[in-house]
Amino acid sequence: MIQGYPPEFFEGLRKTARRSAERVVPLVLELVSPSSVVDVGCGVGSWLAVFRERGVRTILGIDGEYVDRGRLEIPHECFRARDVTRPLDVVERFDLVVTLEVAEHLPPEAADAFVGSVTELGPVVLFSAAVPGQGGFRHLNEQWPPYWVERFEQRGFVPIDALRDELWETTEVEWWYAQNVLFFCRRDQLDRHAALKQRWLMTDRRRLSVVHPKLYTEKCRLLSELSDPRNLSLRASLRALPGQTARALRDGIRRLRGMTP
DSSP states (O other), X not given: OOOOOXXXXXXXXXXXXXXXXXXXXXXXXXXXXXXXXXXXXXXXXXXXXXXXXXXXXXXXXXXXXXXXXXXXXXXXXXXXXXXTTSOOOOOOOOXXXXXXXXXXXXXXXXXXXXXXXXXXXXXXXXXXXXXXXXXXTTOOOOOOHHHHHHHHHTTTEEEXXXXXXXXXXXXXXXXXXXXXXXXXXXXXXXXXXXXXXXXXXHOOGGGSSOOOHHHHHHHHHHXXXXXXXTOTTHHHHHHHSOHHHXXXXXXXHHHHTTOOO
16 A cells, blocks of 8 residues: 655645646547546546546546545546555446556556556556656656556557657646656557557657656756765755665766766
């Protein structure tokens, strides 16, 4: 079971998710045209609220008991509390499954089961997860896209890079969505989604692992600050960072100082 999250986590997420969803959802609808959408790890339901406003009739949000029902942006009856590290026990099936920046919050041993859960819910998945060194609150399993591709492919789903080129430079979408978002579609369902199939044929699997300039710039800025000898709180700052990010910064500082690992 994953730990709960403080109210300020969801409040910050709500603001960034809503603005990004208003830009991304219309693009998704052009490619998939779902009449039903489920969001696994929905938080307060910001993405689902935008899908609903855009005409999707059936929505369902799934997240932990820790979600404050008073903050939900979707009807309470459209939310179900589940431990997303375990089988979800949801009998309905949906045209589109959404799970954005969720998988990295789960322990590595839950990764296979999580992918199994989302692929059982529907034939098309809109997915994003943090890459190594991205950093964030309670990130436990930051991985490059091929890690997730392997797990989806084991279940008959293929990766489709259909949105990132269009989102890459827009200021309306947070960089982590622009950097990480991919579709996965069950291979035997591609012919039912002509637009997705065309994007699948155009997907360059060698370019799935990318880093957005905003993330790169921020990490360079932080590295520069931490490598400044006038910064007396270097070690304390490193200890406060997520493990993968701290290790990457330590390695970078050693290189800057001519030290060996």
